Amino acid sequence: MPAQLIDGLALSKKLRLQIAQQAQALSEQGLRPGLAVVLVGEDPASQVYVRNKIKACEEAGIHSVLQKLPAQTSQQELLEHIAALNADASIHGILVQLPLPKHLDADAVIEAIAPEKDVDGFHIASAGALMTGLPGGFWPCTPHGCLQMLDAIGCELRGKHAVVVGRSNIVGKPMAMMLLARSATVTICHSATADLGAITRQADVLVAAVGKEKLITREMVKPGAVVIDVGMNRNAQGKLCGDVDFEQVQQVASWITPVPGGVGPMTITMLLANTIESAQRAAGKK
């Protein structure tokens, strides 16, 4: 029997309705949640993602501000924009769309965001909170969306072997920490891992977040595994595809996320959720 699909669009739709209700409740108390999105330059994919974030805010009743800055913006100018947003009480979440143009220092820019407004969850304070389990901070949206998808299908993580392929600060590492916090036994694989397939074949839950088309083949997946595909690649025909050979792997997995329509939409949904969370904290409700 082929795997069942974990539909990120359907789950997003359901969660965004709840988020809209929370936004309305806050607005009725005079605290409309607000998100600032900073886009530097003209990267076409970033423009689409930013547009989708603003649209999602509008639909959820979250106030949004889009700051489009020219590609040649200096580090100092960008830091000044962030300082102004840090000081703006109508803004509860700030994100700087990545990637930034090469002359800018993305790490320094992220660290300039006030930690209490770091709704992307990329600030070192958010990473520290996730690592230690201490309160505060925000969980990065993409891995948090993956966890929501696992919860939505009732996947018990305690005692399971979860294998994360990819070790980025944005997806792989925080994903591993979230799975660990749920008492899964977690293995992180990366480009220097010897015999990747020998490890992925042990996975009850397999998360692929590398950015390599068809890296995960049918032989690398244990029958009945849950497979989450975070990859977003363009194949030779220009079609969007993940890191998993979907056609093949769906024949052995129990559940699988599609690309598109899987993890991607959940990233934006969790951004909205973090913005609500930030506004609730500002209102002293959390």
Ligand SMILES: Nc1nc2c(c(=O)[nH]1)N[C@@H](CN(C=O)c1ccc(C(=O)N[C@@H](CCC(=O)O)C(=O)O)cc1)CN2
């Ligand atoms: N500041 C940030 N920068 C980036 C992030 C991020 O979370 N914060 N993540 C990615 C880009 N991204 C959001 O910003 C993002 C990428 C893709 C999708 C999505 O919904 N994808 C669709 C397909 C879209 C398409 O057809 O091109 C899907 O998978 O169904 C949402 C958000 C890097 N930068």
Ligand SMILES: [Mg+2]
């Ligand atoms: Mg997807």
